Amino acid sequence: MPTEPAWSRDEFEAQLRSKGAAYHIYHPFNVMLNTGKATPEQIRGWVANRFYYQIAIPVKDAAVLSNCPDADVRRGWVQRILDHDGFEIGGTRDAGGTEAWIQLGIATGLAREEIIDLRHVVPAMRFAVDAYVNFARRSPWQEAVCSSLTEMFAPEIHKQRLANWPEHYPWIESGGLQYFRQRVSQARRDVEQGLTITLDHFTTRAQQERALDILQLKLDILWAMSDAMANRYGVNP
Amino acid sequence: MPTEPAWSRDEFEAQLRSKGAAYHIYHPFNVMLNTGKATPEQIRGWVANRFYYQIAIPVKDAAVLSNCPDADVRRGWVQRILDHDGFEIGGTRDAGGTEAWIQLGIATGLAREEIIDLRHVVPAMRFAVDAYVNFARRSPWQEAVCSSLTEMFAPEIHKQRLANWPEHYPWIESGGLQYFRQRVSQARRDVEQGLTITLDHFTTRAQQERALDILQLKLDILWAMSDAMANRYGVNP
Numbered sequence: 001m002p003t004e005p006a007w008s009r010d011e012f013e014a015q016l017r018s019k020g021a022a023y024h025i026y027h028p029f030n031v032m033l034n035t036g037k038a039t040p041e042q043i044r045g046w047v048a049n050r051f052y053y054q055i056a057i058p059v060k061d062a063a064v065l066s067n068c069p070d071a072d073v074r075r076g077w078v079q080r081i082l083d084h085d086g087f088e089i090g091g092t093r094d095a096g097g098t099e100a101w102i103q104l105g106i107a108t109g110l111a112r113e114e115i116i117d118l119r120h121v122v123p124a125m126r127f128a129v130d131a132y133v134n135f136a137r138r139s140p141w142q143e144a145v146c147s148s149l150t151e152m153f154a155p156e157i158h159k160q161r162l163a164n165w166p167e168h169y170p171w172i173e174s175g176g177l178q179y180f181r182q183r184v185s186q187a188r189r190d191v192e193q194g195l196t197i198t199l200d201h202f203t204t205r206a207q208q209e210r211a212l213d214i215l216q217l218k219l220d221i222l223w224a225m226s227d228a229m230a231n232r233y234g235v236n237p
Numbered sequence: 238m239p240t241e242p243a244w245s246r247d248e249f250e251a252q253l254r255s256k257g258a259a260y261h262i263y264h265p266f267n268v269m270l271n272t273g274k275a276t277p278e279q280i281r282g283w284v285a286n287r288f289y290y291q292i293a294i295p296v297k298d299a300a301v302l303s304n305c306p307d308a309d310v311r312r313g314w315v316q317r318i319l320d321h322d323g324f325e326i327g328g329t330r331d332a333g334g335t336e337a338w339i340q341l342g343i344a345t346g347l348a349r350e351e352i353i354d355l356r357h358v359v360p361a362m363r364f365a366v367d368a369y370v371n372f373a374r375r376s377p378w379q380e381a382v383c384s385s386l387t388e389m390f391a392p393e394i395h396k397q398r399l400a401n402w403p404e405h406y407p408w409i410e411s412g413g414l415q416y417f418r419q420r421v422s423q424a425r426r427d428v429e430q431g432l433t434i435t436l437d438h439f440t441t442r443a444q445q446e447r448a449l450d451i452l453q454l455k456l457d458i459l460w461a462m463s464d465a466m467a468n469r470y471g472v473n474p
Contacts (some may be wrong), residue, residue: 062302081311081315092328092329221272
């Protein structure tokens with residue numbers, strides 16, 4: 001097989017961004033959620049199941065750190081763990097994204113207890129999320145970073161929720177949507193670091209295509225998570 | 238073999254602390270360093286080799302995080318990574334312990350470059366330090382936490398350095414000793430978390446004896462590090 005020339009940095013970034021076409025924003029279960037067709041039970045099911053993903057994120061990010069010998073990268077990446085777990089350093093305090101997600105759950109009518117004990121989490125949800133954490137544990141840290149790049153597409157899905165949920169689901173107290181608000185800006189900052197690392201590291205055409213495969217794996221994981229919830233809670237026409 | 242009754246919490250802590258008798262504070266190479274008998278070359282060799290341990294610490298701590306599903310524990314433990322790598326959060330800035338160690342090296346006459354490129358690090362030093370990181374990666378996080386408990390004995394060795402080095406080695410600028418100063422208080426706080434986790438987790442006698450074996454492993458690692466440096470730089474009578 002002849003070796004294809006490497007894509008330019010801009011072309012490679014465009015190739016990565018084109019993967020957004022497979023983002024779960026287009027999954028029937030998400031379309032249902034964000035067009036106002038979900039029942040309270042379906043929304044609660046989504047929040048409770050997705051919590052398993054939320055709590056896996058800081059563990060996944062610690063796996064990146066634990067494989068990364070570059071202190072400059074770690075200094076940027078550790079912010080993700082602080083964002084999710086919360087922190088109190090100097091005079092600055094943040095309750096963290098996991099707590100914000102629990103507040104979302106409470107706003108939809110779930111009790112804190114039934115969120116954190118994971119009773120609603122379906123097996124296929126666990127398998128998909130665990131696949132993500134295991135990939136991050138066992139892969140070179142640059143590949144784990146690349147797998148996080150679905151966050152390029154996340155601000156859009158969060159903005160969709162912020163725009164549509166208050167109209168379609170007025171019974172959810174708007175304070176509960178704080179998680180989506182904070183992730184819009186955090187995801188932008190995170191993308192900047194993850195994308196720079198990916199564009200710097202994957203430089204031959206074969207490596208660039210490997211990066212696209214890794215991003216596809218993560219898209220498959222997110223899609224499988226939506227499938228798992230659709231199978232459990234159904235998709236309304 | 239009959240099952241021995243578990244030690245009480247106090248007795249178990251006393252057993253752990255008694256392991257201090259095998260701490261490398263008693264290793265001939267360390268005794269030489271802290272009694273003023275080391276040459277500048279031996280001191281520089283120690284600082285340059287020990288740097289390999291310093292940079293492994295945040296990676297080891299990230300391995301603990303990446304195996305730990307308890308967000309409360311992570312919130313405490315992540316502070317160790319921030320302490321070593323440095324951070325700037327809100328108005329609080331810390332250059333980090335790794336940078337403080339480099340400053341120590343510069344104060345002893347090493348160039349930054351020859352510290353960070355690891356040219357002086359002997360193979361046996363790498364093997365011992367890597368054994369520590371690999372143990373933390375592959376063990377349950379409570380065992381990795383237990384292995385960190387040699388820090389119970391660390392304030393003493395740092396205080397010894399602070400007390401003796403200015404007298405014996407006046408050619409080392411005292412600002413270079415800042416690392417030892419900050420670790421005295423950091424190690425005390427770290428011990429508190431590590432010891433609580435260990436006393437809570439290892440509760441049967443068999444588990445308590447396993448904890449002592451783990452602590453011994455870490456003591457062996459620190460001793461082997463001193464052996465590696467003694468073999469390379471010699472021990473003066």
